[in-house]
Amino acid sequence: MMQIEIDNNEINGLQSRYLNKDQKFRGHYTGNKIKLLPFNTKLSGGTFDEDFKSFQGVIGELFRILNNKSQIELSDSAKNFKSELKRTILNNAEGKVQTENxxxxxxxLSSLYFDEDNGxxxxxxxxxxxxxxxxxxNVIREISKFLFEIFLNDDFGDSIFNEDTIGENLLNQLIIxxxxxxxxxxxxxxxSSYHNLFPGIKKQFLEDFQFLATHNALFLKHVEDFFKYYYFxxxxxxxxxxxxFGSVPVKIKPIYYTMDWETLSETRLKNHAIGWKKLSGLSDSIFAHVNTAELLNYIQIDGNSVGNYSNIAEEYAVLNPEEKQKFRERISEIISFYMDSIDLVSGxxxxxxxxxxxxxxxRNFTDPISKDIFSLWYTINYQFRNTKRENAEVKYAYGFYQFAKLNYTKYRGRLGNTTVLSQELLLLFTRICIGNEEKIRxxxxxDKMQDRGIAFDESTKLEIIRLFEKINLIEKKSDSGDAQYVKSTI
Known part of the structure; x- marks a missing residue:
């Protein structure tokens, strides 16, 4: 018989973490039992908007992690880093080259190797x-750690990230x-490491990354776009x-995008199964979700934490009736502990x-365990809306909301913000989807776009086809739509 426990049959683990010496609730703690998202309540306020858009710092830190390196200390101000790095490189170059000029x-070297912002x-x-x-x-550095642990940890050696410099021209070698x-x-x-909710996304990421790694110029040009999209x-x-709430098997649910140059009607928007309106609405309560998962992982089965919602549903399904009852009782204990520990301000x-x-x-839950998970989440979510902690939930969700809004939405007047793709990102993922083939239907x-979470309605597909025809990417075998091919540009 499986052992189903809360910290060795005691609720003391919860009490010591969540209650102070006066047995009052001291606050919410995430990432101790299970780490899910790289957010905290300090990502709000617009401080990181430029980093969310450029993603260069995230990529720089990611590659330092990959190479077991840390950032050089050139200045106390991040704004001066580019100019100081440029000065250091140029001074080093002058010292290495024997010249009177x-x-x-x-x-x-400045004109060849640095942009107008000294980057x-x-x-x-x-x-x-x-x-x-x-x-x-430093709060934003957590995104790089998240990307590393979700997508790249244990899959690549250092060699793939250390491009050979022998083939570089002399000036390139000098700068290096x-x-x-x-x-x-x-x-x-x-x-603790981040828990991967979607092994399938990681598998697709690795396939795409391997393709980009063999096309160096494409990779260097779009490395921020690529990681940024997979992060989103x-x-x-x-x-x-x-x-x-664990009620259905994990699968990719494509999001409907339009191109950023399109006009969009309310009728079309209503036919998009998943868009920004749904994503932004559901993101409001993600802090309640990560706290739900954290509390649920005080439950152990045979000494192992129960994992995410889907893991819990899978574990529950193979338990015998007595074990299932005990599992549900443990969740009820956690809900009771939570309610007893918190005094509401309203409600x-x-x-x-x-x-x-x-x-x-x-909601028509067919499985009682999903209903129990929902009950715990609802309790936590209700607490956030009826105590002085509501602001914490808003600030936590900002890490997703603002990043997504800045990079993948466009304001469309009375329609509000909608999810969009740029032409550049469309062409990048078209290249990736075609892969090493000369062309694909x-x-x-x-279909391949949907595998990567991107869906288009018929009007957007027509816009994309017009673009492809304009830049000569479409090859027609006949007038039939099934006989149309997209050619690779590589």
């Missing part, structure tokens, strides 16, 4: 580790030699997954239970 050399041009994979954040707040040495990263132990893809699927726990029962009736492209 040092300033002329630096001017030439180092990405001409070799080694340069990626030198990109820095716009903000000096003049990059300041990055210090080794401090050894960190006993830190994973987060948006997490938002949708949470709302299922009441009686009202919470009444409203929860009404909501459950509309147009209908195959739509």
């Amino acid at each position: 040092g300033e002329e050399l630096k001017n030439i 180092l041009v990405k001409f070799n994979i080694k340069t990626l580790s030198y990109m820095n954040f716009m903000s000096s707040n 030699q003049c990059l300041p040495e990055l210090p080794d990263a401090a050894l960190k132990t006993n830190l 893809h994973y987060l948006s699927q997490a938002v949708l997954h949470f709302n299922d 009441s726990w009686e009202e919470c239970k009444r409203m929860m029962d009404l909501d459950i009736a509309t 147009l209908r195959t492209l739509w």
Whole structure:
């Protein structure tokens, strides 16, 4: 018989974590039992908007993690980092080259290897580790750690991220030699890793990444776009997954996008199964979800934590009737502990239970364990809306909401914000979907886009086809739509 426990048959684990010495609720703690999302309540306020848009700092930190390196300390101000890095590289170059025209050399290198904002041009994979954040707040570094642990941990050796410099021209080699040495990263132990909700997304990511890794120029040009999209893809699927409460198997739910140059009607928008309106609405309560998962993982089966909602449903399904009853009792204990520990400012726990029962009736849960997970989530969510902690939930959700809004939405007047793709991102993923083939059927492209979480309605498909025809990517074998092919541009 399986052992189903809460911290060795005691609720003391919950009490010591959540209650102070006066037995009052001290606050919510996430990431101790299960780490799901790289957010906290400090990502709000617009501080990280530029980093959310450029993603260069995130990529720089990611590649430093991959190479076990840390950032060089050139300045106390992140705003001065680019200019100081440029000055360091140019001074190093002047010292390595025997010339009487040092300033002329630096001017030439400056025009070739640095952009108008003094940023180092990405001409070799080694340069990626030198990109820095716009903000000096270290909170945003957690996104890089998240990307590493979800997508790249244990799958690649250092060699794939250390492009050979032998084939580079002499000036490229000079700049690479003049990059300041990055210090080794401090050894960190006993830190929990992020729990991957979607192994299927990781599998698709690795397939796409392997393709990009063999096309160096394409990779360097779009490395931020690629990681940024997969970050959004994973987060948006997490938002949708949470709302299922383990009641359905995990699968990708494509989001409907229009192109950013399109006009959009209300009728079309209503026919989009999943768009920004649904995502933004569900994202409001993700802090309640991560706290629900955290509390549920005080329950153990045979000494192992129960995992995410889907894991819990799978574990529950194979239990015998007595074990199932015990499992549900443990969840009831957690709900009771939570209610008993928190004093509401408005509303009441009686009202919470009444409203929860009404909501459950509309959801038609077929499995009691999903209903129990929902009940715990509803209790936590009700608490956030009826105590002084409501602001914490808003700030936590900002990490998803603002990132998504800045990168994948467009304001359309009375229709509000809608999810959009840029032409550049469309062409990047078209190349990725075609892969190493010379061409694929147009209908195959739509299917492959959906595999990556991207769906288009028929009007958007026509817009895309017009674009492809304009840039000569469409090949027609006949007038039949099934005989249309999309050609690779690589």
